[in-house]
Amino acid sequence: MDKLIHTALNSLAAVRAGQITNAQNLANQTVPGFRRDIMPEGQTFVMEDLGVLQSRAYQIPEKDAAFSDLAGFINHTGEPLDLALAQDGWFFVGPNEGGGGPALSRRGDLRVDAQGRLTNGGGDAILDQGLQPIVLPPFRNIMINELGAITIEPLDGAPGERVQVATIATTRAQGLQLTKGLDGQIRPVDGAPLPAPDQQTKIMQGALEGSNVNSTEELIKSIELQRAFELNVRMITTAKELDEASSRLLRMPES
Template identity: 40%
Template sequence: MDRMVQTALSSITGLKDLKFDLANNLANANVPGFRRDLPNEGNAGFLSSLNQATARIFPLETGDRIFSSEVGQLQNTGVETDVALLNGAYLFIQPPDGEVALSRRGDFGVDTENRLVDGVGNLVLSDGLQPIVLPPFTAMKFSDNGEVLVHQPGALPGDFTSIGFLGSASPPSNSLTKSLDGKIRNLDGSVPDVDQSGLFAQGVLEGSNVNAIEEMVFNMDMQRQFEINVKLIKQAEEIDKSGTKLMGLPT
């Protein structure tokens, strides 16, 4: 019976980790450019007693944090500071409290120091991995190769000044992972070299690639699995009680 219970408990622990990923995905379903978390690879470990394996088992997570690289739905917003990547490239960002990372988030804005930032305040970096500082401007344009252009006060109509280029790269998806801070980087924690392979569209915003309906169906399926494991534990308890009662019968 101990083996049956430990198997069920191990399954419940694995479901708990899946629930965490599912909750995180649903919480970020409306975040521009968010990449859906996928379950880690798993393994099992066994407790040992006097160098002998026992029925007591516990789940192990192996491998790196992986995510779906599927492109999210594109929405035409018409906002000049909204930018979407039309291919598989990533932008370079500098979080306020972390190392340089990759991102697909394109809801840009300007902070108090006239630097280009995304919707949560991460600095958007240039092809030289430096913050993009904007002069006073009345209009902004982003070309399809990521060039940032502004129309400055007093300039002739249609006369735009180049400020620099959005840094971008297209690393293989299997070479990327999500770090502990939730940001995308190489497996070793570094970022790939800038290759300026991004193809950009202005006035367009990429949504997350989380399908809320699929996540909810997955949630219901996990709930059923949890209930099955609880029933298994209760059944093991009943079998154990029945066995104890039989052992207690007078001979």
């Protein structure tokens, strides 16, 4: 009987993990460049007691968090600090929070903070080819070409003067397995080093890639997870009723 209960409890744990992933996706459906989280399948671990003809099966989640690599919809905004990657590839960013080191991102809603640092909408610093934060002097106009070279018209410069100040680092990370860390940043699995910038990804200025989350699909998934939760709770209740019925059958008759 306890096998039935443990099976239901393991299933509830999997449903809970699925609900967390589903809620994360719905919460980030409007975040530019967000990559939809995927619940990993995991493996099954069978625990057996020595000398006992009983075993228990448990699901072990995958260590690395999976995510969808499908591209989001490209929206042409015309804003000079909106960037999108036209091909497979990544920007290099320095996370705003945590000490995990540089990471990869597709988020291209850029802005310049009070210190002149170029950051994305999440506050992560955009890195140059030396993986250092890009700091821009005051400017009247900014242009970013397909290779990521940043050219500005200095605020104190002569009319028509243009100066190249930095290059946004990009990489295609070909052949590299990536995962999301606990801080939500994307890095190579098992702590492998980031690839070197290769500038092989085309950058589009004035465009913004949206999230690849399908809200309709996630809402349907939410309903399915709720039904699965209710089914497992019903299974536990049924196991309780069967156990109580078995106990009554084994009870000594009362005189």
